[in-house]
Amino acid sequence: MVSPRRRLSVMWIVPTLAALIGLSMLVHAWSSEGPTITIAFKTAEGLEAGKTPVKYKAVTVGTVTAVDLSKDGSHVVASVALMKNAASLLRTDTRFWVVRPRIGMGGVSGIDTLLSGSYIAVDRGVERGFAKAYTGLEMPPTIIHDVPGTSFTIYADDLGSLDIGSPVYYRHMQVGHIASYRLDADGRRFNLQIFVNAPYDRLVTKGARFWNASGIDVSLGADGLKLNTQSLATVMAGGIAFATPTGGVSTPASAQTTYALAKDEAAAMAPSDGPAQFLQLRFENSLRGLSVGAPVQFAGMDIGHVTSIDLDYNAAAHRFPTLVGIEIFPSRLGGVTTRLPTYQGDQEQQAAQFLASLVAHGLRAQARAGNLLTGQLYIAIDFVPNAPPIAFDMQARPIVLPTVNGSFDQMQEQIASIVAKVNKMPLESIGRHLDASLGELNGTLGQINGELLPATTRTMQTLQRTLGTVQGTFADDAPLPQHITETLLEVQRTARSLRTLTDLLGRHPESLLLGTPNDAKPTANTKEEPTH
């Protein structure tokens, strides 16, 4: 039974199956292999062989397989293996660039984008034809072919926390992003290219204003604490916001219209300041707490700011007065500018003449305390009653506005004068006299205590005894009232008797001599008691 079977064992199905599986996998892998291309970049920063994906419209369409230095070492060549279905993306003018994402590009979208690596983005070209070797862009292109929208140019003085991909907001909704930025040739400002997606690109009108909406806007100034933020994304990622002020031009702007970036919303939406008028103020006392940029107010309205603070030297008095340069914008006063009188000459001459008339009526500049807590000062231009007249030089350039001390300074002066007056009082002699008077008072009081009081006490005691006696005399059971009562009764009887007598005498006057007549009987008129 050892003879080997000639029949083929059923088990051979297993390796044939295995071979078939292996073969089919091989064929599948080979057939689904897409094209391989090379992209040249200046630097391989962010590129990792085998890991960095190539994305088109956020879909991974390939991977970087190798990153090598070029032969002459001037640039880096990245070999990219694309998927088969991405072969249609390869046109002769297809563009590739490396996107190095930031925290919250367009929003905080999860920890994985925070730390996942860069990727290569693709912009499909339009021209027909295929290419195998490309040169990558260093900056993302401003116009991406397949995404509808419009590009605009923004000029900014400083980049702040803005970066490629920072969102652009309209009424707190993201409508676009920053595509690229570069420094101007003269290095004075940045040229930002923003891309606003359709259909929101028609919200960007000719009169739109852009401002930097990054982070949290906290300001503590002479007018209080202000806190403002656009959204959590801008706190971390920075962003630009725009809006059209009411009454602004509302026709949609064409592509590549330029705008300036304002510092914040208030600065952007404020009506334009109009021409500035520079004035100079001269203060004799020190202005600790006044800083450049402090507001200048007139009649309670903010009409300008401080531009410079310098010291001057007064050789005669050996003093260092402070020279403050301010810039005021008359158009901030609003409609009242139309009702002001006009003068001859250019703007400076007009301003000088107008100010001359106001100064004659008491217009002065003051440094007042805006915030007692921080000691910040601001400049207030106001009419001061009873101000001593000051000569105003209309030809001086820059125009110098006369100043008076601030209210705080005046209070200090008043306090100083009170203190001087108090100082002048003869406090010493008052004190001495007061001392002597007190001593005498002391003696007097001692006298009162020693003599007057005991005497008074004795008097009181005597009085008390007298009152006690009197009381005893007039008590109910005392003999005196009884005697008095009896006496009064007697008197009463006597009086009655006398009345009878006089009555009798009146009727019989001769009775005085003749005696009582016999018929003289007591009449019924008189009430009498039987007399005994």
Place this chain on the structure above:
Amino acid sequence: MTGLPRAKTLGLVGCHACRLVCAPPAAHDDSRCPRCGTPLHQRQPHSLARAWALLLAGVIFYVPANLLPVMHTNMLGSGSDSTILEGVIEFWQSGSYGIALVIFIASVAVPCSKFLILGLLLLTAQRRSGWARHERTRLYRLVELVGYWSMLDVVVVGVVAGLVKFQALADIEPRLGILFFGAVVILTMLAAMQFDPRLIWDGETHERNS
């Protein structure tokens, strides 16, 4: 020991289920054990053919097991596939020499040595060679014992993929390669089971007789 007769010469067959020594009536292929009823075979039928088939399938599957990734590691958003050898290198470079060694032995050394040993056994048994019989038996026992320890790698991948599930921080998933690797281990185990070790000693009678 050489003086003892062989069951074949005596016409006896041992039942491989209940171990009863039977004397089949004729040179039939479908005689059954009188006690338990299982079919009697003197040697495992088609032992060599089956063992070869399974070994070949295992070798074929070993190629994708090594080329395809076995694991996909996603660490803080950046994910990467890794094959067995890449995993070994990574462990070695990151300082876990022990783990790297274990994985290397379990996933590369053991399967490859199993292929070689089984191939050797099958080849020598087919040609009835009398070379190093004792050693070949020992090798066979070794293959049987060590065979299933290759599953260690599959267990490692399974446990790691099941434990490391920290959403965005770290996430590990198994990939197709480990399936093929598991199939390789199973197929080589089956191949070793199919090989009848008595075939090693079958040529001895001929030698002694010739």
